[in-house]
Amino acid sequence: MAQPTYIPPSLHELAALADEIWFLAGDQSVDTSWYTKRATLSTIYSATEVFMTQDTSKNFAETEQFLDNRLQDLQTVGGFMGKLGEWVNYTGHSTINVLRSKGVRI
């Protein structure tokens, strides 16, 4: 894992782990969140793993706390991104509709 040659297989394994976790959790999304969920879980997992190697607390309580905080962040950001997507979608459609009503052929 330490050599640059082994970075791609390591990342592949990380992606496989994130996929496995979402699959076992019974996630059935088929939209773009399929990708974002796996990508965010990969980053959270690797960050927590590094945190854990430095953790000296009893029964890894701090690692657990760290993971919970990251998942909390994810929910906040995820909600924001969802709303942002909705807003872009709505604004885009209304812009096109206004232009169409002005006789622009779109």
Next chain:
Amino acid sequence: MHATTRLSSTIIGTLRASTARATPSFRQRCAYHSYDYAQPPPFSAAETKILSSAYAHVPDHGFTIDALKLGARDSGYLDASTNLFPRGVFDLINYHLVTQRLALKDSVQFPDANDGKRIGVGSKVRSLTLTRLRANEPILHRWQEVCISVKCNVKMFAN
């Protein structure tokens, strides 16, 4: 019109030919989860034997070529049989990653939704992630070495 049909049929023909050729290798590294087909084991029998014995030496010797050699010796192979693993130590690390990932399926069992409270996907993801992290526990002091060497190399790579 005729030309288009011919073109599309040629394309479909090419696709069909390429899928027919690609099928065996695709099946080997199945990129999706299937309920109907069992996944092939990730390592061959000899590899599993050596790697699992070597893995038992990791807490004492770390992810090193020494652990691999001891593993080979324990399972009755010559030291030279570590040549079975061209990627050397990385194959041992990879063994840890792959087996722990596949072990998740059996180590975490969620109760059925029927009896009482339903568990949300979020808390399932949380407990699965924690289980996977705890699987690093026996080799954590050695895992730290792996993480440090990765950090050093990435830094060197970036500079």
